[in-house]
Amino acid sequence: MRRTVAEHQAAVAGLLHSAAGYRRAAADVLPLREALGRALLEDVHAPVSLPPFDNSQMDGYAVHAADLAGTAPLVVADPIPAGSVPSPLDPGTAAPIMTGAMLPAGAAAVVPIERAQPARFYSAAERAEGNPTVRLPGGIDAGSYVRRTGSDIAEGGIALRAGTLLGAAQLGLLAACGVGEVRVVPRFRVLLLSTGDEVAEPGSALAPGRIYDANTTLLEAALREAGVDVTCHRLLGDDPAVLREAFAAITADSADLVLSTGGISQGAYEVVKQALAASRVEFSSVALQPGGPQAHGTISGVPFLGFPGNPVSAMVSFEMFLRPALHGMTGVPAPRPVLEAVLAEGVDSPPAKHQVRRGVYRDGRVALVGGPGSHLLHALAAANCLVHLPEGVASLAAGDRVEVTLIGPIPSDLLATEDPVRADRAGSGGMDSAERTPS
Known part of the structure; x- marks a missing residue:
């Protein structure tokens, strides 16, 4: 089945809302x-x-309502530190009051200390020697420098x-x-599976013909960053029987969603597709590059999503489909900022697909990083946005406007460069097989 991006976004959102083990009313x-x-x-x-009570916005003198207009010297009353409950303020007096301290009954305003004469507080010894006075400016407005209750x-x-x-x-x-x-809202629980005989655990010795598993780390980090509780299954090979056994053990008590990567495209060894041939999982071709092959459905009543195996395809699938659905379901994570930007250079795109390129956004302009290939992780790591070239767009010129989704800050090593993208594009090479076919 072929779908538009919008159709698959709606399908994923509906799938998550059917999660049997997740109760939105729980807490x-x-x-x-x-x-x-x-x-x-x-x-x-x-x-x-x-505030829970009227309090002073400044260090200064609390002034009685009867003395707001006068300029006569006022007798200095007992100081009011923060946290104390002051006595009522008598007319003809001014109480030294600290920022945040409760305003005494009878006080109508606070005069900052720098506007008093003298422009300082008297010491305890000076107050003990007699009745010091202070002059305050006239014409003080009621409520000046007072934070009112509520x-x-x-x-x-x-x-x-x-x-x-x-x-x-x-x-x-x-x-x-x-x-x-x-x-x-309870955290959403995801069981994450990665497949492939060719993948090895990072940190292990790498045998000829094998690659390190990036998808588990990539998607686990993205899910955790999105507020999800993640359980990572051990790496699964390309044996459909082993995978069917793993799927059979899934229950609504263990996960709200099962997410796998790889094994869902048109190749001869698509293990997920083989293992779920008799299930209620639908395998689709979405008009998206990268990220065309997609799977969604249920396994024993538990929602299931299958992403492509190439790392950038998996990450684009997460950003385009799962992350927005999680927000709609749980309120977490916050939506990504989406804005318009001016292209720094021209770009071509397959008109029958919504192409998502990686870019660096800064000051209203976006420069592409790397090519469209779904294996270019280094370019993804250097990007701070996804650049959207929707269906029907075959090419855009430098200066045209595009929609971008911010996925991260501007990398610090790019801030000082005039053109932050040329080096990454230089090593991308020509179009590989992953770019020629849906990925």
């Missing part, structure tokens, strides 16, 4: 220190107002909405409100 109840990067399951109401958020107000991703600022707000724990 993980976590202390704040463990909730970073999680999504709130429900609205959180502020149990107290912020001016940030009122008690009972919604501090954060359900679905909010909890970052440092959000957790800081909850802590300021006195919230100690939150109910968050």
Whole structure:
């Protein structure tokens, strides 16, 4: 079956929503220190107002309402440190007050210390010697340098909405409100499989004709970065019987999604395709380059996705299909920023496919990194965006506008170069077999 990118995105989103083992209504109840990067399951109401009391915005003098307009010397009252409960402020007095300290009853404003005469606080010894006075400027407005109760958020107000991703600022707000724990959406669980007789574990000796397994590390990192709990299965060879045995052991209790890489294309040894020939898994050709071969369905009721085996194809598949579906399902991760950029150079694309190239975005311009090949991991590692050349586009010229999806920061080693992409393209060579066929 041939699909457009949009059709397969919808199919993957629908598949994840059918996950039998994942319950959106369930919750993980976590202390704040463990909730970073999680999504709130429900609205959180502020149990107290912020600020919880009128307090000083500055180090200065708290001034009684009756003395706002006058310029007569005021007797210096007892100082008010932060954390104390002050006595009411008498007319004709001014109380030294520290930033964040509670405003005394009767005070209507705070005058910063630098506007006082003298522009300093009296020492305890000076206050003990007599009744020191201070002159403050006249015409002070009520409320000057005062943080009013609830001016940030009122008690009972919604501090954060359900679905909010909890970052440092959000957790800081909850802590300021006195919230100690939150109910968050459970993590999605993925069982990750990699296949192929030709792949070896990184760190092992590499025999002739074999390559190191990049997909497990690549996708495990991408999934964890997206807030997913990942279980990595041991590397599986190209024996369909062994793979069928592994699939048979999968239950909804062990995973919300099974994700495999490799073995789903048109070759003679497509082990995943062979192992799942009698299953409810559909093998499709998506109008996408790289990432054309795709598989989706269920295994024993558990959602299953099959990505192509080339590493860049697997990563593009994740970014185009699985990552957006995870956000729609769990609220995590946050959507990738998508924006327009000006092409630094011309580019060709197969008009019948949505081609995704890798690029470096900076200052509104994007330069391509590497060629379209699905094996160019070095180019992927140097990129900070995906460049979209949609179906129907055969070529674009330098200066044309394209849509890009940001996937990372500008690499530091490229910041100082005038042209950050030429070196990576130089070694990409001509079109290989992976580029000539769907990947």
